[in-house]
Amino acid sequence: MNQLSRRDILLRASALGCSLAASPLVTPLAFAKAPWDTRLIVIILRGGMDGLDVVRPMGDPAFAALRPGLQDGDPAHDLDGYFALHPALGDLVPLWDKGELGFVHAVSTPYRDKRSHFDGQDLLEAGTAALSGGVRDGWLNRMLQEVPGLEADTAYAIGTGDLRVLEGAAPVANWAPEANLRISPAALRLASLVMEPDAPMHAALAEAEILSQTADASVRGGRAHQQIARFAAERLREDTRVAAFSLNGWDTHRAQARNLGRSLTTLSETVKLLRDGLGASVWDKTALVAMTEFGRTARENGTGGTDHGTGGLMMLAGGAINGGQVFGRWPGVAENALYQGRDLMPTADVRAGAAEVMRAITGVSQTALETKIFPGLQMGAPLGLMR
Amino acid sequence: MSFSPTLAERRFGFGLSPQIPAPQSVDAMLRGVAGVDQMLADHPLPSFRDLQDKLVLRRRFRGFARKNPDTDEGKAADKKQQEIYRTARDDWTRGFVQIQARRIQTPHAFRERLVAFWADHFTVVGKGGMLRFAGAAYADEAVRPHINGRFADLLRACVMHPLMLEYLDQNRSAGPGSIIVRRRPRWQGLNENLAREVLELHTLGVDGPYSQTDVRELAELFTGMSRADDYGFVFRRNLAEPGAETVLGKTYGQGASLQHIETALDDLARHPATAAHIARKLAVHFVGDVPSEDLVAHVRQAYAQSDGDLMQCYAALLEHPDAWVTPAKNIRPPQEFMSAALRAFGPPQQALSQMEPRDIGQVFHGPLRVMGQPWENPAGPDGWAENDAAWVTPQGIAARLEWAVYAPGKFLDALPDPVEFAQAALGDGVTADLLFAVNAAETREVALGLVLVSPAFQRR
16 A cells, blocks of 8 residues: 655655665666566576476477476466466466466576586576686676666566576665565664764665655565565566565476476465555566576486486566467477487577567667677577567 | 774674674674684574485486376376475575674674675575585585685685586586597587686686686696586596696696696685786675775785785775775665675564565565576676676666565564664664654654665675
């Protein structure tokens, strides 16, 4: 209920004292709004999501034999007669029906063969073709660097974990709903008094107070992903155009039927909370992109799970996407079609999907995308991911 | 501006302690760095060898468990490997407390700050599995013994440590003309990661006089450095690029040999750009985000004239008037902030060492994550940010305030008198406004928290 507009923040800032003027939330004072209106939400799925289990190629004759133990549970939801959606994402089927949910199958970063989470995530977030050192920032930040004069709250990195995809020279706001200010108003006033001689510190505290209050009633409570989703929606309803955060729990080496279901429920709740929080009008101009560092082995392993693989799945949601489709070139999962005889063969660069979405939203040039944001990427023909 | 014991503790140490006297001169500070390493003896940590043994053992149990998933022996082996992992993780968590004990109890806090500074300069993060628990052993074995010696020795120890080779992908890098690439064309070839970071981060600096060709040549020279099956260092001739390599205009010998690599590292350590890079980084870290050129030049000259003798660099830093300028400019990063709070409270060693790993996670590691500096887990090889703006964020300041109010009660038996604590923690840094706020606070927790979040405590 206690939702603050930027104007409210400014009014309160002047009541709190001048030092908030030094805060990134409200500088530069002349607000240069982002020159686009569509919201971009990037979710990094850490651990290697098993795309073959999330969007199952039921029509592929080789599929059933690969993972007999992973299809015992509730039936999957048919999507298009060939692919079917994991039962734990059942709540999102209405979005699919409306064209607000889509997938790109058999995608991967250029990362190959070593299958380390650590390197895989570094590469996914750096957006480079190889880990050869020297690149410190993330591709989403480099996209922002292409738009001069952006203000800090155009983009939000949300949550306590590192989010390299949004790190870099372009100003970005950070907030973790876990960063509570659970102290009394009187104590907060005293802290503000104590910090007053230090302008940046004082401003940061004032900003934290505003953020935690804004967030308070509606965001508080529930698990981390619920708080994050509510907070992201709240900022995106205002002037924020880009929000990024990560969800963990995809490394399903064992008991995948249970563990993946749990993580997908988290993802499904996150999407629904974002949609509800954004409201129909903003959801209509939102593109959500969820990506993971790699897919998993085509075959089930000996502990009811799957191991680190290669080709994976990208998920798209929001009213701005051209959903209701499984995009990508399906390579098949017959023995001789697998990558090194074990993994789903990647048929496209996952970066191309992200590039296409960003190109449509922000108008950033293909040259910038292929040389600066994703150096070495060849975008190829658009898949038609956006409306 | 000249030496002051209070500033020595705050700017160059972990703050004032109610129990440990502050150093009385620059000489005393330097002697504390050069002398016997009492804290290492008093508060030891598991060695890298110990972790290597655990890694090897766990791999064996894991392998057996995977091959025999349905047998009782297999299940027992699986339990065993999980237990080894848990033990290593708990050792790592408890190691946090040991490292704090060093920082709380040392009369030579500058030494502990230097260990942290250099461990960050040569950042490593263990990639995956139990390797991520190796950070403290690396700091103890590769960094700590060399911080009072020559930079060249420190550089060698860090760059050639198996954890570094693993972190920056050196261990599998093979020369395009190496034996392995000729025999197995599918083997991934050269990896420039370590070579680039050595030039950019460890020695010459990002503005240093090197080109992409130098990076590539150094990467070819580095080939062969790898880690053995037991995670120790090994030089693998079959990965090494044959022939000479030319880095920064100097050609390093024919044939693959560790000696050429060592010579190249020595030359990089001796390079004037390295002197300038190290001098600036020391000045930025200890004095302020934008140090005077005079201070940087003074340390740089000491480096150049002593062939990278680090004690001479510290002496130059501490003898310069800028080292003692007030008001303080830098903010303490979260980990230092926490250590300084612990040192100021002087919690009984027993209380800390008896904390369960879960509680250590809740009271220290969790809050550090929210403050933006998770324990031993920086985002990249460039380590933690030096600029204050990275730390003075809404989220960071809120997390510090929360921790300052709620955490001390969890590691102290009894909370001290807030006014006395303010005087003990801040010395002459106590202001009238702070005293007013401390006296006006509704609870002792809040009063103590206010002392900890005061600019006088957070800046140094």
